[in-house]
Amino acid sequence: MTDSLYPFKFHPILKERIWGGQKLKNYLNKNSQSTKVGESWEISDVEGDTSIISNGKFKGQSLKQILLDQKEKLIGHKNHQVFGDKFPLLIKFIDAREDLSIQLHPNDQLAAKRHNSFGKTEMWYVMQADAGSNLIVGFNQQVTPELYLKHLNDKTLTQILNFDEVKAGDTYFIEVGRVHAIGAGVLLAEIQQTSDITYRIYDWDRVDDQGNERELHNDLAIDAIDFEMKNDFKVQYETVKNKPNQMVRCNYFTTNYLNLDGLFKRDNHHDSFMIYICTEGEATIHCSNSLTTLKKGETVLIPAGIKSFEISAENVTLLEVYV
Structure with a gap:
């Protein structure tokens, strides 16, 4: 029955990351004793990481269970026609104590063909940023695949990337194929398609506690990169009170x-x-x-x-x- 539904809150799914910190705990009151929490998955239908309801009479049930039971009553008729029993969005908070890897995401067609997944269009809303913090979004010049590969192999990739210094309230739209990274000192909210497919192209030569570098995905990435130089990623919006x-x-x-x-x-x-x-x-x-x-x-x-x-x-x- 629709009248039995109510606003659902969920238990955060906290993710330790090599670059994570303590802002999710200190700024957003997430319950963790770890010093390296990088992500809080707020609403997720990613396989293996399904959100669990934390309030009301459906407390303890998963987002997947509720979607299977309620279908269009939960997500809407048109969404159920398009997405079936898959929740279409993934909501996160991200705390970058250190720079994240430089990466990009494939479009729907590539993601479906290679990973049986949605693509990963996303947006960022900066909630807090330490002085001098940056985001990397796109290129700072016209780049060909050949020039890109030369800089990648020479470990000079950052020379051709666009760095934006950011503050709270800054918002970015990250289309599929756009090279990007969250810089050290940034806390943000991320809204994205339900997908965990990321092509990591450079990780600052970083190693984990065992001395291992993280996997890179350059063979997959080269066909997925958007090499167009665009300046349309920073979002301008009004802040008029009491209206959307x-x-x-x-x-x-x-x-x-x-x-x-x-x-x-x-x-x-x-x-x-x-x-x-x-x-x-x-x-x-x-x-x-x-x-x-x-x-x-x-x-x-x-x-x-x-x-x-x-x-x-x-x-x-x-x-x-x-x-």
Whole structure:
């Protein structure tokens, strides 16, 4: 029954990474004693890493179970027609204590052919950045495959990459094929297609505790790279209070910026679930049969069957996502 559904919260899936740190614990209140937590998977239907509901009467059930049971009541009719019993988005927080590897993601066609997976179009919203922190996005000049391979083999790849110094609120759209990396000192929210396919092309000659370098994927990457020099990746958006300000709209998701103060009434006309990621402050979501609190560093999934709700808040910042 649709009226039995309510906003779902999930247990974060914390991932240790060689480049991870402690900001997920210190800034976003994630429960970890590790000093190298790099990622918190907030909503995931990746095989082997399925999110588990942490609130309400479905507590303990997985996102996969709820999707199999509720189908279009959870994700919407059109989404269920397209994606079937696969949740289409993966939501993460990422803490880069050190530079991440330089990488890219394949498009849907390559990912399906090689990995039986979706491609991985994604976006980043910077939540906090240490002074002087950078993101790498794309090239700083026109690059041919031959020039790229020369720099790759000479270990001078960074000479042809574009570095952007960033601050909180900066937003980037990372299309498939675009070379990119998150730099040391950046904490961000990532919204992406449900895929864990990454082609790592350079890892700063880094080794793990056993002295091993991480695997690179340069044979796969060369056919997947977009060598076009584009300057369309930094997202410009408004921050008008108490209304959805569109940040990104693409074939895979729409993301809006919300800065709410008071009571915000929201009707869902999108035939889609809606996700809210709290990046600052605290809010309460009022549905007909429930109240759900949402604090900084938390994420909530509102089923498509819930057609109207209200959010009460005092100067809260949310990212609103739907398909």
